[in-house]
Amino acid sequence: MGDCHYLYGNVATEKRIKFMKQLLEFVGIEGERLRRKWVSSAEAPEFVEEITDFVNTLKALGPSPLKREQKPDQPSAKVAVA
Amino acid sequence: MIEKVIERVKELLEGGEIKGFVGLCNKNGHTAPYLFTEVAELDHLVVGDFQNPGDARYPLNKLLIDLYRAYPEEKFGVLVRGCDERGLNDLYVWNQLTPKNVVAVGIPCPQELADACGCPKPYPDNSVAEPIAEGAEAQDLIRMEALGVKERFTQWMEVFSKCIKCYGCRDICPMCFCKECSLELDELIPRGEMPPEIPIFHLVRAVHMAGRCIDCGLCNEACPVDIPLRTLYKKVGDIVYRKFNYRPGFDKGKSPLNVLENK
Amino acid sequence: MTNSVDEFELSDCIFITGSNTTSSHPIVATRILRAKKKGAKIIVADPRRVHIADLADLYVSHRLGTDVALLNGIMYVILDKGWENRAFIEERTEGFEEFEKVIKDYPPEKVAEITGVAEKDIETIAHWYATAERGSIAYCMGITQHTTGVDNVKTLANLAMLTGHIGREGTGVNPLRGQNNVQGACDMGGLPNVYPGYQPVTQFQIKEKFESAWGAQLSDKVGLTIPEMTSGLLEGSMKAVYIVGENPLLSDPDASHVEEALKRAELVVVQDIFMTPTAELAHVILPAACFAEKDGTVTNTERRVMRTRKALDPPGEAKTDWEIIADLSNRMGYPMDYSSAEEIMREIASLTPSYGGITYERLEGEGLQWPCPTKDHPGTRFLHKDRFVRGKGLFHAIEFKPPAESTDDEFPLWLTTGRLYFHFHTGTMTRKSGALTGEIDEQYVELNPEDASQLGISTGDEILLTSRRGQIRAKALVTDRMKKGEVFASFHFVESNANILTNPAFDPIVKIPEYKVCAVRVEKAAS
Ligand code: SF4
Ligand code: SF4
Numbered sequence: 001m002g003d004c005h006y007l008y009g010n011v012a013t014e015k016r017i018k019f020m021k022q023l024l025e026f027v028g029i030e031g032e033r034l035r036r037k038w039v040s041s042a043e044a045p046e047f048v049e050e051i052t053d054f055v056n057t058l059k060a061l062g063p064s065p066l067k068r069e070q071k072p073d074q075p076s077a078k079v080a081v082a
Numbered sequence: 083m084i085e086k087v088i089e090r091v092k093e094l095l096e097g098g099e100i101k102g103f104v105g106l107c108n109k110n111g112h113t114a115p116y117l118f119t120e121v122a123e124l125d126h127l128v129v130g131d132f133q134n135p136g137d138a139r140y141p142l143n144k145l146l147i148d149l150y151r152a153y154p155e156e157k158f159g160v161l162v163r164g165c166d167e168r169g170l171n172d173l174y175v176w177n178q179l180t181p182k183n184v185v186a187v188g189i190p191c192p193q194e195l196a197d198a199c200g201c202p203k204p205y206p207d208n209s210v211a212e213p214i215a216e217g218a219e220a221q222d223l224i225r226m227e228a229l230g231v232k233e234r235f236t237q238w239m240e241v242f243s244k245c246i247k248c249y250g251c252r253d254i255c256p257m258c259f260c261k262e263c264s265l266e267l268d269e270l271i272p273r274g275e276m277p278p279e280i281p282i283f284h285l286v287r288a289v290h291m292a293g294r295c296i297d298c299g300l301c302n303e304a305c306p307v308d309i310p311l312r313t314l315y316k317k318v319g320d321i322v323y324r325k326f327n328y329r330p331g332f333d334k335g336k337s338p339l340n341v342l343e344n345k
Numbered sequence: 346m347t348n349s350v351d352e353f354e355l356s357d358c359i360f361i362t363g364s365n366t367t368s369s370h371p372i373v374a375t376r377i378l379r380a381k382k383k384g385a386k387i388i389v390a391d392p393r394r395v396h397i398a399d400l401a402d403l404y405v406s407h408r409l410g411t412d413v414a415l416l417n418g419i420m421y422v423i424l425d426k427g428w429e430n431r432a433f434i435e436e437r438t439e440g441f442e443e444f445e446k447v448i449k450d451y452p453p454e455k456v457a458e459i460t461g462v463a464e465k466d467i468e469t470i471a472h473w474y475a476t477a478e479r480g481s482i483a484y485c486m487g488i489t490q491h492t493t494g495v496d497n498v499k500t501l502a503n504l505a506m507l508t509g510h511i512g513r514e515g516t517g518v519n520p521l522r523g524q525n526n527v528q529g530a531c532d533m534g535g536l537p538n539v540y541p542g543y544q545p546v547t548q549f550q551i552k553e554k555f556e557s558a559w560g561a562q563l564s565d566k567v568g569l570t571i572p573e574m575t576s577g578l579l580e581g582s583m584k585a586v587y588i589v590g591e592n593p594l595l596s597d598p599d600a601s602h603v604e605e606a607l608k609r610a611e612l613v614v615v616q617d618i619f620m621t622p623t624a625e626l627a628h629v630i631l632p633a634a635c636f637a638e639k640d641g642t643v644t645n646t647e648r649r650v651m652r653t654r655k656a657l658d659p660p661g662e663a664k665t666d667w668e669i670i671a672d673l674s675n676r677m678g679y680p681m682d683y684s685s686a687e688e689i690m691r692e693i694a695s696l697t698p699s700y701g702g703i704t705y706e707r708l709e710g711e712g713l714q715w716p717c718p719t720k721d722h723p724g725t726r727f728l729h730k731d732r733f734v735r736g737k738g739l740f741h742a743i744e745f746k747p748p749a750e751s752t753d754d755e756f757p758l759w760l761t762t763g764r765l766y767f768h769f770h771t772g773t774m775t776r777k778s779g780a781l782t783g784e785i786d787e788q789y790v791e792l793n794p795e796d797a798s799q800l801g802i803s804t805g806d807e808i809l810l811t812s813r814r815g816q817i818r819a820k821a822l823v824t825d826r827m828k829k830g831e832v833f834a835s836f837h838f839v840e841s842n843a844n845i846l847t848n849p850a851f852d853p854i855v856k857i858p859e860y861k862v863c864a865v866r867v868e869k870a871a872s
Contacts, residue, residue: 015326015338015339016289019289019292019339022317023285023288023317023318025231026227026314027234027238027281027285028232028233028234028236028237029281065232065235110710111709112710243399244400246367246396246766247766248371249780273783273784274767274785276368276396306372306374306375307367307371308375308382
């Protein structure tokens, strides 16, 4: 920690993720949907492993509740002014 | 209580200690924020009990910030309740105000208001009168936390979907002082949409208030569609306390989430 | 409004039609949503799926201009099931038999055919509204801006009388006024046929009363409506026009025609707070003071007269409206020597029975709701308590009439117009605010995904929108807020003005134009 290319970037991220996971839980979005892992650009296998594991976690959780909220025929409109 | 407040403000104005007093004024059948500069005007000073205790509260500290920016050399007085005092403490930490420019005149809140707010400390340290109420528990938060994750999702999405993007919650917040606001960033929350994208709009604001919200509940009162924002922000405060052992306005020092200078 | 805004909280069924309530009347919506939280049923009927439709217990999307058919269908069900309020009908109304005959002609099958609303939904609306303890109706321009505007309103009144949902707290037929003081402007006689307080210009005693108060000879002829003025200018029977706080170049239908009319006028005077497109055509511009620069009152949608107070001096040469009018009158040889807005209020009270008891002193705080005929009258929260103004409430037998214009091969889609949340009317004020233009500052025409894909149009594409009167260019917004066959445009943007397209055909009685329906064609613009 602290030896981040972006100076204190990883310190900030660490704290925000900690906070965000809890906030998401509170509004009903499983905290496991947010994950943080430190992987350097030289650690390809670790990256692959982490992503695979994350995908598995997400699959086990099923579709995001937010996805269900979206109406199927609603295009990702830039504006939907009512 | 109001007599004591008036007495104190009179003293401050007459002694020339403050240039003016940011308080509440009752005129023409309305209560509104007002900058008192003359002793003669103090007849109209009120503490903001319109029909019920504390139902005419305003973000006086926010007005104080504007005054401070315009007159950085002058000293002003301000009417504070427990939450407002927490706000002042935190605004000093964030360098939005300095203690040498501010004289707080505090009033304690009655139990009825403390209970309605679920306020942990319904009185300022610096007060014209002794506390008259004890700290209360945040019932709404306890109730919400008792629900399952799915139920919480349904309930929050239901209330967020009422949002009309009036920005009232932000505009009234005494702790919102940034010059540029993330809520207006097209990349985060597409502009021109009504309702705004949910829950992103509300979560972006919540994240930015972490370590800053002093639990005054004004956002909740301002919201025209009755979104229980205070419950959300109580949780924000709760997370910051449990995870980082920090309570804005109570604890000394900078917020642990203020990463800019907190390497 | 027959009732007050806070009374919505007491209703247990609220029927909203032709109103984008959360967007255009957020504070009214606050009350409606609180009622919902307490268990009230919220019904929304609107051709466009507006924000409040998403919050409703039942939303139906009837075809544009089929309001009377839908409402008659609802009333058919009410009568069929015996849910009408017999006691109310007998004691307080007349004309029921005639009305009933017409309603018999609108069975749900037929109405579903005309409106596109499912029979079971028509039945549910009838059930919820008629069997509610306190049913309330809220409507707005979606009801009035039609060639059948008066028919639509009368039909809503029929519905309220049929069920007895009027004259009690939490009930009523409630038009939501679109501006802070449009109620006040009408109350003050800003209409061609009445003096303040809706006293007819054609009545001899009324005319005499005003003649003696004002010491002047007055006409007993009804004046001109806006469409009549436009055609008057075009024909040359009218030579001059004095426009106060309006921007007809954008706000009137068939804008090219309006522009032509104003260009023909020998004299155009515009009084406004900002330079507007209409003011640009004027020979004389009179700068006016804005709300914060003057004392006075406004009367809001619930008939509440409220004080406004001057906080700043008007900039430059700007003056308050009453000072400009008095000044003009003095120079024209009729002296008006009022010294303050309060003095004018005293005159209003002396000549307007419904404002008779209103004084500035009594307006401190919350203000007063008219009728307030005497100094000790507390004001009136809801109207028609024990009797209607005319005595008995009159049922009108009203048949459905289709919109003035129809679609064909050349103009196959229906266009409806309205406001966006972030702007007000012709944008003369809101388009000067960075906070609002930062949200949105250009015309997006909303169309249904099916229509869009048929036309090969996606969101953000430049399109051309053409009616029998003109053409505009705008961006497309593909959204299921619109149903197939209908498109929406706002009238805020002068560079892409929806009122170039709209149909100036108007209601035969009140002359309100059919802003809400006309036939158009949409095509992708050549890039
Ligand atoms: S309670 Fe709301 S208004 Fe008060 S500080 Fe927290 S976020 Fe701001
Ligand atoms: S005050 Fe309420 S409605 Fe307004 S932006 Fe905030 S959450 Fe949305």
